[in-house]
Amino acid sequence: MNLTLKIWRQKNNADKGDFKEYKISDISKDMSFLEMLDVLNENLSEKGEDPVHFDHDCREGICGMCSLYIDGKPHGPQQTTTCQLHMRSFSDGDVITIEPWRAKPFPVMKDLVVDRSAFDRIIQAGGYVSVNTGGVPDANEIPIPKSIADLAMDAAQCIGCGACVAACKNASAMLFTSAKVSQLALLPQGQVERKIRAEKMVAQMDAEGFGACTNTGACEAECPKGISITNIARMNREYFSAVVSSDTL
Amino acid sequence: MSWVSKTLSSTLGQKLLMALTGLFLILFLVVHLAGNLQLLFPDGGESFNKYAATMASNPFIRVVSIGNFAFILLHVIYSIILTRRNKQSRPVAYAVSKASTNSVWASRNMGILGTIILIFLIVHLKGFYYEIKFGSVPMTSYEGVEFKDVYAIVANAYGNILYVAFYVLSMGFLAFHLSHGFASAFQTLGLNHVKYSPLIKKVGLGFSILIPALFALIPLVMFFQN
Numbered sequence: 283m284n285l286t287l288k289i290w291r292q293k294n295n296a297d298k299g300d301f302k303e304y305k306i307s308d309i310s311k312d313m314s315f316l317e318m319l320d321v322l323n324e325n326l327s328e329k330g331e332d333p334v335h336f337d338h339d340c341r342e343g344i345c346g347m348c349s350l351y352i353d354g355k356p357h358g359p360q361q362t363t364t365c366q367l368h369m370r371s372f373s374d375g376d377v378i379t380i381e382p383w384r385a386k387p388f389p390v391m392k393d394l395v396v397d398r399s400a401f402d403r404i405i406q407a408g409g410y411v412s413v414n415t416g417g418v419p420d421a422n423e424i425p426i427p428k429s430i431a432d433l434a435m436d437a438a439q440c441i442g443c444g445a446c447v448a449a450c451k452n453a454s455a456m457l458f459t460s461a462k463v464s465q466l467a468l469l470p471q472g473q474v475e476r477k478i479r480a481e482k483m484v485a486q487m488d489a490e491g492f493g494a495c496t497n498t499g500a501c502e503a504e505c506p507k508g509i510s511i512t513n514i515a516r517m518n519r520e521y522f523s524a525v526v527s528s529d530t531l
Numbered sequence: 532m533s534w535v536s537k538t539l540s541s542t543l544g545q546k547l548l549m550a551l552t553g554l555f556l557i558l559f560l561v562v563h564l565a566g567n568l569q570l571l572f573p574d575g576g577e578s579f580n581k582y583a584a585t586m587a588s589n590p591f592i593r594v595v596s597i598g599n600f601a602f603i604l605l606h607v608i609y610s611i612i613l614t615r616r617n618k619q620s621r622p623v624a625y626a627v628s629k630a631s632t633n634s635v636w637a638s639r640n641m642g643i644l645g646t647i648i649l650i651f652l653i654v655h656l657k658g659f660y661y662e663i664k665f666g667s668v669p670m671t672s673y674e675g676v677e678f679k680d681v682y683a684i685v686a687n688a689y690g691n692i693l694y695v696a697f698y699v700l701s702m703g704f705l706a707f708h709l710s711h712g713f714a715s716a717f718q719t720l721g722l723n724h725v726k727y728s729p730l731i732k733k734v735g736l737g738f739s740i741l742i743p744a745l746f747a748l749i750p751l752v753m754f755f756q757n
Contacts, residue, residue, distance in 0.1 A: 288626075302627065354629035365597035379627045387618050451639050453631060454542075467732035484543055494542035494613045496638060497715040503633035515723030518543055522721060525538045 283309040283369060286320065286377040289334055292390050299390065311370040315358060316348065318369055335393040343367040343506065346441030348395055349448070351381040356504050358446035363443060363506045368465060384442050385453035387490040400490040401442050401458060405427075407486035408479035409462040411471050424470050437464035439507040446501035446509070452493030457501040459487045460517035461509050467520050476526035484521050541615070549721035553608040553712050559599055560742050567755035570749050576682025577673055583663070583681040608648060625652045631658050637711040644708040651701035658688055689753040698750045702743035 284307045292299030306325070310320050316338050323333035339347035343366040358367045374379065387400040393488050426434075438461070446457035463480055466472030472479070492530035495514060502511045553591055569579040586592050637644065662668070665682055671680040686709065687728040688694050713735030717723070720729070 301628075351625060354544040354625065355632065364617050381625055381627070384621050384623050384625055386622055387574060398718050451621075451634075453620035454617075484541060488542050491620060492542075494546055494615035495719070497615075497643060497718045498634035498638040499710070500630065500633040509719070512723045515721045516549075518719060519721030521541075523548065525534060531534050 283307075283311065283374045283376075284316075285372065285375070287308060287377045287475070288377065289394070290381045290390075291334070291452070292382075292391065293395055294298065295389055296392055305488070309369055311368070313369045314365055315350075315367040315369065317366050335395045337395050338365060338397070344441060346443040349383050349390070349443060351383060351448055353379055354450040356383070357443075357506055359506070361504065361506060363441075366506075382446065383448040384441065385444075385447050385492070387446065387455070387492055388444060395438040396444075398442070398444050400492070401444065401455070403490065404455065404459055404483055404486045406461060407522045408475065408482035409466070411466060412475065413471070421432070424436065426469060430468055434465050434468040437461045437468070437513055437516065440465075440505075440509050442505060443506065445504050445506060447492065449499065450495075450502035451498060451502040452496060454495050454501075455487050455490070455503065456491035456495040457509055457511065458509075459483055460513035462502065463517045463520055464513045477528040480517065480524040481528060481530065484517070538645070542613070545613055546719045548605060548609050549613065550716040552609075553601040553716045555599075555602050556606065557709070557713060557716075560615070560746075564742060564745055567749055568745065570682065570685060571656040571752055576671075576680065576686070579685075580671065580678045580680060581673070584678050587664075587679075595609045607645070610642060610645055634710070637707040639714070641708060641711060644704050647704045648701065648708055651697075651704070658694075659684065686753055686757065689750045690757045692754065695754045699747045702747040705746075706739050706743040709743070710736060713738055716746070 284305070286308060287304045288301045289304060290299060291302045304322060306318070306322050309321065313321075315361045316336070319334060319336060323407075337347050337349055339345045341348075343363045346363075348357075348364040350357065352367070354366065357364045360367050360373050380394065382388075382394045383396045383398075387395075388396040388398055391397050430455045440456060440458060440461035444458070447455050450456075463483055466479065468477055475530050497509055497511070497514075502509065539548065566579075566582055569582050570576070572578045581685050662684060663679065668679045668681065670677050671683070672678065689698075714728075714732045717728070717731050724729075
């Protein structure tokens, strides 16, 4: 395959940045999207040019490190992570536009790399269970119905890649935050800090500067892990019941 | 900051206000439509004029009407606050965006639809509410009792083809606004359930077609009756 890539190049956080066009040839259909970018970077390095910076780690679709807004969609045309996107999703001669996630709380550090530590700070605000865990508990010591365990696991699938923020017209982090609130609110272990968690995580989400939710459902449609917006409804319930009933003023 | 103001300045609290005021306005649409359909009674406007007089004199209705104006204002103010915040959350726009592949048009354009409805509302209130309350209204009498002939004012306005076209078009925009707003309000309230949400979505869609269609029918029928 021969392709034309329009890639966002930005020297650093302060730089204005602009698109640059690259031609790339002899790309196999079986390559992953990131392998295609690796080939481009090898070519650039050989020519002595600065390679295109992008985030990646496991390349197995489970770490949440890769990003990229490809041809108007987060993680490209398939509902998967960019590392699991393959070049067979494109055709010979395509012009592919590659942009970084766009959101005020995700500043562009270089080229396609954005700083997603806003997500870490939301987790740090309450996305944990503070108990002495001790040794490994016996199986079935805490009975959890299968249906509840399934819901909690569905929420826990979130890898924190930020595609929901990238897809949302408001750059809202509701899907991410709601998944992290839900996975603990559903389980017995999460009950002790249930109210304070919802209050603090929502407050941190707002403080980071993410937008509000318009319930367009774009996040759910683009999430590589299929996180449902029923989690957002659950977070709303958790938050509203927490603010009216918690003993924090 | 007290917990109330803290909650109402959070994005979730502000969305809650949007949902609650929106649902109230949805209820208001039903009541308003039920009253207005009396315009189509073939009695020269008698039942509508009597209804209008009751609405204007009933103290309960007057309290609700003040609440209604307040909720419209809250809905508008918080939509401005939220839209400003949402715009600021993405200072640099995407060069290429295929939003139509992951969401419906109405859901992404509630602000624009709402603005058009607000313009309609201002024209509507100026033309009817203000005229009837403060303007000079012709009088008519039934069984010796004097009534404001509100029907005559409405019939006169709906004799104008441009006015009728503006009304019908505005109801189209209202339909799109409701097609997302109805179900969206329930989601914001946290009412998302595997049993009820599909029903809420269907009822919302039906509501968003039926109510604006009936509203639009009134000026159309009255225009062709003239």
